[in-house]
Amino acid sequence: MSETAGSEQALTLRVGRMTYGPDAIARTDDGKAVFVRGAVPGDLVRARVTREQPTYSNAVLEEVLEASPERVSTAPCPFVDVCGGCPWAHLSREAQLRSKRDNVVDSLVRIGHMPQEEADGLVRPCSDPGDPWGYRNKVELAFQAQGRRSVIGMHDVTGDRVVKVDRCPLLQRGFEKVTKSVSGALSYLSNSRSLQIDRVGVRASRRTRQVEVALWTQTGGFPRAQAAKILREATGATSVVRVLTKGPQKARKVSGLEKLGGYGSWEERVGSESMLLSAPSFFQVNTRGAEELVRLVMEGLDPAEDECAMDLYSGAGTFTLPLARRCDWVDAVESYGPAVRDLRRNLERTGLDNVDPVGGDADLEFPDADADVIVVDPPRAGLAAGVVQKLSAQPARAIAYVSCDPATLARDLARFAEEGTFSPVWVTPVDLFPQTFHVETVTLLQRVRR
C-alpha cells in the first residue's frame, strides 16, 4: 500500500526480519524490498521512503500501526532514538538472540553457498553472556566543532552529527556517567585552548574497576599535566594517556603513546587471567562475553598438556594465556606493535615461558612448527586466502575460528571447504553486543582429511 505526499512516499508495511544492520526488512505488494529503520519483525508500520533504488528502498518508521509482540519500549536510555549506539534497542532480548542466529545462518547460505539445511544444523542457538545493558568496558566519544563550541558525545543515528549524552547505559554498571564527567572536563579544558582531539576512549573494567581515559590527538603542543589533573579529578581515572596520531583524517596512524597520569595502562581480568592493555591495543568490549569466547574455544579444542598450539591474530593474549596453561607450547602471531608489547608483558607477568610471541603478519609469519590445535581470531576482513591455504596444509587436528563478521566467516568456511582438509562441526554465535546487530561467532573446525 502506498500514498505519495510531495516527493516522499509513505508505505504501509508488515515487517519481516532484521537485517545484519540497523534496519528491518519488509516487502511491498509487488515484492520490492524496503529496509525500514526503527521497525521490528511483526510490526505493521507506516514508513516514509528516504531513498528509492531500482531493486530496493530505504525508509524510516513514521508510525507503528500495530506493534509486534517482539517490540519493547523499556530501553533505559532517553537517547536511544537519537544516538546511533543501540539500533536494536526496540527489539526484545529473545528476538535479538534469534535474529543474530538467523543472520549467521543467512550469511553461510547466501555468501558461503552452504545448503540451508546444513547451515541450520551447524549453527547453534546464540549464546547470551548476560547483561543486556551495562556490558561495555569501553566507549568512544567523538569530538565535533558545532559553531564556536566543541561537542563531545556519541555519533547520532545518521552518523553525521555528534550528540551530547549525559550517561550511557551500555557502559559498565557503576560507570554510566563517566561520559558526562569526561565531556565536562574536556569542555572546560577546551575553553582556554584548542586541544586537537580526534576522539576519546574510555575503558572501565568490570573486574578490577580501573578506568582509563585515552585522548587521541595529533602531534603538537598539549596541556599534559592540566589534562591529567582535571580528568583524574572529574572521573577518578586510574590512568590518563594521550595516543599520538598522524596522517590524513580517515587513515590516521598511531605514532606514539604518552602517559599523562596514573598507571599508563588498563587492567582487566578474563576468567582467572589478568591482562594489561595499552590504549591502542584491541580488547573485546564485553568482558563476560570474552570469557564466554574463551570457554567455547577451550572446550571445543580441549587441548592436552603434551599438545602444541598456535594462536594467530593473538592480540594481547586473550586466548594465548589459557592455551599456554593447558598446552606444552604456543606460537602466537600478532601484527600490531602495541599489542605484541602487551602480549610480551602479559606473559612476563604470569611467568609463562612456553610461548613464542611473534610480531608480524599471520600469513607471512605463519609458524613453521606443527601444532595440534589452532585459534584464529582475525579482524573484520577475515583470513587472508593464503592463511586458509596454510592452515589447510598443516597437520593440526582442530581449529577454533573466532569471527566478528558473519560475511567473512562464510567466505572463509567456503574456502576451507574448497581445500577439503577441515570441516566445521559447529558454529556458536555469542551476543557480545546486545542492542546492536553485531554478533561474534566461534566455529570449531575438525580435520576430515589426513
Ligand SMILES: C[S@@+](CC[C@H](N)C(=O)[O-])C[C@H]1O[C@@H](n2cnc3c(N)ncnc32)[C@H](O)[C@@H]1O
Ligand atoms: C579481533 S582482534 C583479536 C585479538 C585477540 N585474539 C583477542 O581476543 O583479544 C584481531 C587482532 O588481529 C591483529 N591483526 C590484524 N591483522 C593482522 C595480520 N594480518 N596478522 C596478524 N595479526 C593481525 C589485530 O591487531 C588484532 O589484535
